[in-house]
Amino acid sequence: MTKVIEEALTKLSQLPENQQEAIAYLILAEIEDEKKWAENFANSQDQLAQLADEAIAEFKQGKTRPLNF
Numbered sequence: 001m002t003k004v005i006e007e008a009l010t011k012l013s014q015l016p017e018n019q020q021e022a023i024a025y026l027i028l029a030e031i032e033d034e035k036k037w038a039e040n041f042a043n044s045q046d047q048l049a050q051l052a053d054e055a056i057a058e059f060k061q062g063k064t065r066p067l068n069f
Contacts, residue, residue, distance in 0.1 A: 012024075
């Protein structure tokens with residue numbers, strides 16, 4: 001465990017129990033969201049590569065136009 005985590009847990013342990021619970025749920029939710037994001041991103045690489053190939057092909061065929069921002 002890192003020193004930062006140890007420090008956070010020490011400070012967390014000094015809070016009232018209801019605040020400890022609330023923060024723990026936030027941390028667990030963040031970890032779960034990060035896990036899902038990583039899985040979704042890893043599973044989408046083939047699809048992203050295919051879309052990129054299609055975009056390059058359309059560009060080479062002159063089927064695109066510049067966006068004037």
